[in-house]
Amino acid sequence: MFRALAVLRALVLANTLVVFGFRYDGIERPALGLTVMGLLVVWSLVVVLVLRRARRRTLPVLVLDLAVAAGALLASPLVEGPDFTTSLPSFWVMAPLLVWAVRLGWPGGLLAAVVLTACDLAVRPEITQTNLGNVFLVLIGGPIVGYLCGSLQEMAAQRDAAQRAAALAQERARLARAVHDGVLQVLAMVQRKGPVLGPEGAELGRLAGEQETSLRTLINRQDALVRPEAASTVDLAEALAARVARRPPAGSLVGTGAPVLVPAAVATELVDAVGACLDNVARHVGEDAPAFVLLEDTAGSVVLTVRDTGPGIAPGRLEDAEAQGRLGVTGSIRGRLADLGGTASLTTGTGGTSWELTWPRTGAGTAG
Amino acid sequence: MSDVPDSSDADSGSGTDAALRVMVVDDHPMWRDAVERDLAAAGCEVVAVAADGTQAIARFKAARPRVVVLDLQIPEPNGVEVTREVLAHDPSARVLILSASGEQADVLAAVKAGATGYLVKSASAADLLAAVRRVADGDTVFTPGLAGLVLGEFRRMADGPAEPENPAPELTDREVEILRLVATGLSYKQIAEALVLSHRTVQNHVQNTLRKLQMHNRVELTRWAIERGLDG
Incomplete structure (x- = not known):
């Protein structure tokens, strides 16, 4: 999942850089713009490396990731001038948003979406219909991706548990089979040798025979348990x-x-x-x-x-x-x-x- | 299940055991010794014993026993594979399955691989001796339980998908009738009386059912091997 997010981050980063390149001539503070872009590139590399290990996907890392996106958004008017139309990080904000959604489920997705849209709307000189559409998509998409990921993780956990239980049952059956075989061997031996030892031996043999029958019935019933039945x-x-x-x-x-x-x-x-x-x-x-x-x-x-x-x-x-x-x-x-x-x-x-x-x-x- | 062997027929062909060469395969020393002792006391010559499948196959080739008394639950290769191996090596040998747990699928597989007798371990020493002698004489030793399994297997093959190259074998009405009587505990002698047949005829019918099963199985195995290119 996080490997896919790393690829996505690379793609949206490239997109952001290309878009920035096209608009380079029209911006007010090119130096500051280049600095922000450089920061995005460096941070993208760092965060992708950090997120590769599951135990490093901690809240501080996520917060920092979101803060970088928010900061880049807030810097947009400073770099491009007050009446800009495209925010500085453009689609790059998708990467932190999805990381939040994947890592923290729908609440994480929703929170990140709210933060990002709030920053975006706060710095825009005027809010167009396209802006609103984007905001709407982000607000919907964040929680939905989060919810789906939560479900997937739950299902994976359930599947793992079921597989573990099945493996355990199988191993238990294998061990039981060895024990049952040994017990049946002894019961059969008692039945066979009992009558030679006189009346008491014969009685022992009879008892062993009864136990052998019930153990065998039990084994056959266990075998029948694995078969699907209406x-x-x-x-x-x-x-x-x-x-x-x-x-x-x-x-x-x-x-x-x-x-x-x-x-x-x-x-x-x-x-x-x-x-x-x-x-x-x-x-x-x-x-x-x-x-x-x-x-x-x-x-x-x-x-x-x-x-x-x-x-x-x-x-x-x-x-x-x-x-x-x-x-x-x-x-x-x-x-x-x-x-x-x-x-x-x-x-x-x-x-x-x-x-x-x-x-x-x-x-x-x-x-x- | 208290499968009882057909001991009433025990003495029908026991004149030839002066030096009946027997091999005993069982991983429980307790059983191996007991069976070996009983067989030796009755005048059989126990030419080899083995505790697992590998030993069994190797010693069979060296000792050339006439009858193998074989436990199915032995360390790999299991009793079914041992049956197949030893009979491939010497088709005139006989395999008598002596099983404690009576796992139905294994018993059926062993019979398909060519075993001609099956006995549960709780059978008495006299029953075991009778079974060894009958198997050596070329008889089949059926328990009621095995008869039921074989009946079921023929029905399952008939109900299964039709295979033009290897059609499912069928039992004649007589064979079904006789197997059903074996399955409800009648001895060959009693069946012969009830159906007004000779004892030998009843035996032949029972033997035929196993032969059909084994033949079908052999064709299946060969086809399976050819399909996977294992025949060369």
Whole structure:
């Protein structure tokens, strides 16, 4: 920013010198005029060098810069005679004005603009419309440039802060990954060696297994956090993982390695339906009976398969239950899916019982 | 996830381990020793161990193991690159991934690079031995979790942008059916019973899914290399 201002100062200085050269023949005190011009050249050099370092952009330097501009303006009638039309520093005053605006924001821009216009108007013999126009531009331009610079600096600061936060988070994730890996290694080792050590070891192994499951769920959830999501949709895989983890170590969820985004209301219903299937396994097959949940996301629908390894449901038993008005399984599983516009089908046999819950994505935006 | 390996099939092809040459790659000495001990106790010959990727690749070339038991989270180059390197050097070798953290993307990448087995570290010593033997016999060792990942990967490839030079591979209906059953915890034997197929047929279907994935990946890699002028 200040490098651009240095270039600008050089340009306006050249402009001022050329304008002075053209008017040289018509002025009253050429010697004094040359002195002022020399002063402007020297000061321009000095101030550009001083302003190169951020820590040297102090208030005294800025005040001095503005004072030079004001002094040159006030000297105009002395040099050019009382009825001059173009002020001595002409456009050079832009440089200090913009330095104030850039360094101090809109109040600085406004203050510098007021000072410069006041000096300019004070020495003019008569005020023309052009003068007023220039004054107006300076008064408007100073604060606006100041305001823009303030905003830019704020944005840059925010961007820096965000970048720092992102880098920190990344580093934290990297460190966490190493720790998680080590912890998982130990938990896996305890599970593996536990049963060899007798019943207490087996218990330790079981506990380690539970912790391993929840740590892995946590890691997968953290991975899911970085993915952008619409506010009203949730990752069904994550929601299911939380529900399935409530039945360790027997329940296990198999996903397809990517988040499955569905409306929050649909996710709640599907998770509850899967929960009902799992409860059913616990009730009819056994508290510790293994159950597998497979989550698939096909182009047109989300398919959930819940399978246990129990003896299966005897033919006709569900129909009997329904006929007797006990809606347990049918009501909570088939009903939920029907409400969502999906289907639930049951296959049962000697290899276990398998529920397949299908929720069609098409036109289901308002379901639930 | 309590991925359970297919231990019910464990004894199907274990007659050839008189001197099954195995290499163990893991940066945790605790694990390296435990796995090495278990394998040695079962009569396998652990011909090399390595703690990082560079060691693994160098020692593989010297020791020529038949099976590499490989942890994915090792110091650079990581398990996926090691898989690619060792199989490029000796395509007849087999890689069994033994992973603790089960990071899904890494597992999938390793399988695409040519690994034919995947096991989580919490599996028992018996499960590990069974898996090593099956992999050595040319079988694929799938966990339910891996089956789910592979199913998802085929769907993602089918949904992705169409590439005329390397069309996305597709699974047959049978393969999808079998993978879904693997993903819900059925053993090959149980699947064979349920679908009235031979055990061997089920295995072939599962192997085919991995082969398609690896083939597609190899074509992708070659194209990628040619596009960047790395083939010369």
